[in-house]
Amino acid sequence: xxxxxxxxxxxxxxxxxEGWDFLSDPRNLSIITPNYMNFKITDCDFKPLYxxxxxxxxxxxxxxxxxxxxxxxxxxxxxxxxxxxQRFGPYSLWHHKHFIKEIExxxxxxxxxxxxxxxxIFGEFLNSLFIKKQLSEIFNYRKSKLTEIFGQIK
Numbered sequence: 001x002x003x004x005x006x007x008x009x010x011x012x013x014x015x016x017x018e019g020w021d022f023l024s025d026p027r028n029l030s031i032i033t034p035n036y037m038n039f040k041i042t043d044c045d046f047k048p049l050y051x052x053x054x055x056x057x058x059x060x061x062x063x064x065x066x067x068x069x070x071x072x073x074x075x076x077x078x079x080x081x082x083x084x085x086q087r088f089g090p091y092s093l094w095h096h097k098h099f100i101k102e103i104e105x106x107x108x109x110x111x112x113x114x115x116x117x118x119x120x121i122f123g124e125f126l127n128s129l130f131i132k133k134q135l136s137e138i139f140n141y142r143k144s145k146l147t148e149i150f151g152q153i154k
Contacts, residue, residue: 079100
């Protein structure tokens with residue numbers, strides 16, 4: 001059983017309040033997800049982020065085949081971090097930590113994702129073949145989009 005990890009970091013020239021408000025609002029996920037994924041929230045109460053919140057959505061990551069995905073917000077520390085975990089979806093494990101902290105001239109955001117592909121060795125092969133690459137592309141798109149929206153620290 002192999003568990004894979006993705007770690008990203010980005011600095012943005014905004015306040016902790018601006019960063020938290022944007023990152024903790026599920027409606028903004030479609031803005032920072034590549035268009036080809038056809039990300040659509042199908043159910044969410046859109047209240048401020050809280051432990052136990054369920055977000056349901058569909059994505060079309062491969063061959064435009066829709067996949068249902070359900071995540072739960074399992075931990076929240078206001079303006080510091082939150083964790084979403086997959087409850088139903090394409091992965092055997094999806095645990096995504098979002099960290100945010102103030103730095104000189106802005107904020108630092110970190111994402112740490114642990115994930116497991118179903119299917120044993122075949123799943124690991126699919127990860128090395130295209131899943132890992134696609135996830136990297138998605139998070140690179142996210143970084144690019146956030147820079148486009150908020151700018152860069154100079």
